[in-house]
Amino acid sequence: MNFLKALFGPSRKDVWRQLADEVDGQFHEVGLFNPFAVQARTGDWTVTLDTYTSGDGKTNQTFTRLRAPYFNPEGFRFDIYRAGVFSGFGKALGLQDIEVGHPRFDRDFVIKGNAPRRLRRLFGNGRVRRLMQAQPKIQLTVKGRDGWFGRYPDGMDELHFQAHGAIKDLARLRNLFDLFTEVLWEVCHGGRAHEDDVPFHVRRLSAPGGRITNKYVLWEGDRPRRDAAAALGRLEDPAAIPALADVLWDEDAVLRLRAVEALAEIRHPGAIGPLVPLLGDARKAAGLQFRDGVAEALRQLGEGELVVTVGAALGGDFGRLKTYDGGYRAEIIAALGHALEGSSGAHAANALAEIHAVEALPRLREVQRSLGTRDATGQAVAAAIGKLEARASLPRAAAAADVEVDTLPRSAQAPGPDPGTLPRGSQAP
Incomplete structure (x- = not known):
């Protein structure tokens, strides 16, 4: 074994295990075909290094990849690779070619994205540019939710690197972990926490x-x-x-x-x-x-009084609730509505009826469909619905603002219209 190490250098397993130590991560031994992986946390993200094989069964290729899911609600997309490699790849993604204002970097890399200003800010970070330049071959991209990546929740995307072969250059791998850390902080938090x-x-x-x-x-x-x-x-x-x-x-x-x-x-x-x-x-x-x-x-x-009032109602004592005038009526009704399916459900239903909460009828009907009338809570809900529906059907007295003043009858002494404006009879002089 020592002879083989001297001849071929350390194995990928040894290199990746050392990398895990250096980045304060974990080394995983997982399976037969993709046996090793390294994971490390940086900020709120987990960066995963592993390999995968792609091909038609006759000619298979191994790729090294790094990936890190992150929250990207703005949908900022980019695809960056060395000039002369993957030519035209970004066009299929609807991205445009962008120059970031650093001549050497613009010369060496093809930069595509959907937000030129954010890309210029990203590559205004000199450390990001230096870490990119140190990679002999690189494609760094944002994977969206299409295809296989559709399993991510809304707003989540993946920062993704891949390269041909199984990389076992420790310095290069450490550089990639550092690059991911720097890019994630830039795109998510403007570079600083x-x-x-x-x-x-x-x-x-x-x-x-x-x-x-x-x-x-x-x-x-x-x-x-x-x-x-x-x-x-x-x-x-x-x-x-x-x-x-x-x-x-x-x-x-x-x-x-x-x-x-x-x-x-x-x-x-x-x-x-x-x-x-x-x-x-x-x-x-x-x-x-x-x-x-x-x-x-x-x-x-x-709001101690409010707490005592709601607590008493959920225990079956409605006196405080009926006289409570501290505000938050809609919120209290919502609390009672949420309690309908708990151990205090019957008391909550009765409380809603006691305070004439007709606005709770949709919630009560929803619970009734779920519970029926099999138990005490279901029966209390049905009774509350009956009382509140009866109340909701009562005619309301018209508010004063609902009646036009000039449609009211006038008293006999009230001044009437100007007689000169009335039509004259045929006998009038």
Whole structure:
């Protein structure tokens, strides 16, 4: 073995294992035909190095590739390769040839893209240009959602490199990992991470969660989103409220709880409305009843009375709810609507009837279709629908604004029209 190493150099397995150590990544031994892979995290992304074989069974070729899924809602696309290679490839993608304003780089590379200004900014980064120049052969492109890549969620694309053969040049491979890191930071965050920058964390929060897996885990979106929610709470900027409100119903229970905590930390009245409907959510988060975390957040925002009122109603005591005048009626009705399918469903239905919430009829009918009248909750829902439909059918008194003033009858003493304007009778003088 030592003789073979001396003759041919270290094996690809040895080189890739060393690369994994250098980039603080993982070395995977996975299968017979594509046995090795290296993965490393950089920022919010996972960069995966592996090989694949393509051909017709008679003449097969091996390719080395790097790929990294990332959030790209703007649809920024590019395809970059050394001049004289892959000529015309980008035309099929609807991309245009672009010069980025650096003569040597423009001479050595074909640069195609759909956003010239963003490409010029990307290659205004001298380190990106130097890392590209160090690659003897390179094609760096953004793979969209077409074809095989359609498995990615909306807004996700893939930064992709490929080259012929199985690369075992350690310096070149390390250069490629560094290039991916630099390009991802540029295209996603303008080159720098601003830990005190609200838009930076809002973008992280809006990326898809969950996992993308194909032999390996290519994308793990939950941890970055949780970190972003916590950071937005720490920054206490009300501008983050809409983004945090958008994830309050997310499938990731820990993210939901982080968003609730962040809204409480921001301590702005605008955070109250999005939280109130969650008082009817009986799901768990981080091992706790999610509703408890919401209630605590609302108390911190000065809405302790609202919490007690809704809690009492869900326990069957409607007195406070019927006299409550603290606002947020629509949000309270939404909370009761969400509670219909939980353990407090019967009380929630009765509460909606008690406060004459005819606006809840669509939600009640939806739950009735799901539950029927098999149990106490279904029966309470049916009864509430009957009461509210009867109320909705009652005639309303006309508002004063609905009646034109000049159509009302005049009193006998009221001044009438000018007699001179009346038609004269035939006997009139």
